[in-house]
Amino acid sequence: MGSSASDAAYAVRDRHVEYLANALVITVAVSLSLTFVVQKLLNIPISGSVPLFMFGVVLYLFLATVVGLFLATIARTMPQLGLLYMLVAIPLNMLRPSFIEVPVSMSSGQNSWRWL
Numbered sequence: 773m774g775s776s777a778s779d780a781a782y783a784v785r786d787r788h789v790e791y792l793a794n795a796l797v798i799t800v801a802v803s804l805s806l807t808f809v810v811q812k813l814l815n816i817p818i819s820g821s822v823p824l825f826m827f828g829v830v831l832y833l834f835l836a837t838v839v840g841l842f843l844a845t846i847a848r849t850m851p852q853l854g855l856l857y858m859l860v861a862i863p864l865n866m867l868r869p870s871f872i873e874v875p876v877s878m879s880s881g882q883n884s885w886r887w888l
Contacts, residue, residue, distance in 0.1 A: 799829055802829050803826060843856045843860065
């Protein structure tokens with residue numbers, strides 16, 4: 773029988789493997805959908821760098837996991853985690869450029885506004 777310290781080490785290791793497995797599944801799903809759905813099925817040419825896009829996907833997954841683990845470390849209960857997540861997610865969404873109202877065309881002289 774193992775000690776509780778080694779059991780805890782295996783639990784931590786298994787949790788890291790679980791996060792990596794989730795990230796791997798999401799990364800493979802994004803790459804397959806980009807290849808087969810966007811390029812093959814919809815015939816949309818990709819003008820940018822696909823490896824750079826995939827690097828951005830992996831970086832986003834890593835940072836989202838880090839924020840989730842950090843907030844889960846601070847929170848003592850699941851309702852606290854939800855409230856902490858709202859305190860982080862709402863300001864981040866409000867700081868997005870697509871959240872801001874911009875004019876459709878400034879040269880036409882019309883006062884038309886739209887949301888991006």
